[in-house]
Amino acid sequence: MTNAKQWKTGAEGQKFVASYSGGKDSTLALYEAMKTGEAIGLISVLEEDGARSRSHGMTIDLVKAQADAIGLPLYPAATSWEDYEATFINTLKKMKELGAQALVTGDLDMPEHGCWHEKVANIAELKLGMPLWEVDHSEVVDRFISLGFKTLITTVNLKFGMLESDLGKVLTYDYVQELKERGIDPCGESGEFHTTVIDGPIFKHPIDIQQGDIIRDGDYAFLPLILK
Numbered sequence: 001m002t003n004a005k006q007w008k009t010g011a012e013g014q015k016f017v018a019s020y021s022g023g024k025d026s027t028l029a030l031y032e033a034m035k036t037g038e039a040i041g042l043i044s045v046l047e048e049d050g051a052r053s054r055s056h057g058m059t060i061d062l063v064k065a066q067a068d069a070i071g072l073p074l075y076p077a078a079t080s081w082e083d084y085e086a087t088f089i090n091t092l093k094k095m096k097e098l099g100a101q102a103l104v105t106g107d108l109d110m111p112e113h114g115c116w117h118e119k120v121a122n123i124a125e126l127k128l129g130m131p132l133w134e135v136d137h138s139e140v141v142d143r144f145i146s147l148g149f150k151t152l153i154t155t156v157n158l159k160f161g162m163l164e165s166d167l168g169k170v171l172t173y174d175y176v177q178e179l180k181e182r183g184i185d186p187c188g189e190s191g192e193f194h195t196t197v198i199d200g201p202i203f204k205h206p207i208d209i210q211q212g213d214i215i216r217d218g219d220y221a222f223l224p225l226i227l228k
Helices: 004-009 024-034 060-070 084-097 116-123 137-146 173-181
Strands: 015-019 038-046 074-078 102-104 127-129 150-157 193-199 209-211 215-217 220-222 225-227
Touching (some): 004 127, 015 024, 024 038, 038 060, 038 084, 060 074, 060 193, 060 225, 137 173
Parallel strands (some): 015 038, 102 127
Antiparallel strands (some): 150 193
């Protein structure tokens, strides 16, 4: 069992693959890990039909556009929730065959004991790097913004204080302060919202998108982003 305190530096000096949702946390974790390790690819877990990501419901075309802008190959893995773990492990094993030595994730609050990512990394015989683990949530967002990343709110959970009018908002210092005043975690760690990153210091160019029509599904509202 790895010493959990090593999770923050688990990819240092290593070739690594990053679990990539396309949102702010996984993007910032990738940025941090790239400062001391070598990224060889991005893993994106998709719904069964392979059309959208499981984590944020992003279209595969948009995720591919992000990977292309970052300059890394994308390794999509379509699966059901029932087969999620087995599919993820098999994908990690394939990445190990391609030279990966570590898995990097953008998790902030994974438990020190019983960490799922540590479990799957161990099975695939990879180290685990979680550079944002246990970092204060406000610090994570402030660092993300200060580095020049640009991200849009693309999913909101209406029962957690988010509004349809939040969709399409860019994370800025003022908007983050507004969220805090509304009692919303600035990282959305309780599932209040998800984001889609469209530009930043590891992007070779911004993602050129236009906003689609809002989709409502129960307590959730989604803003589709369409590639121009």
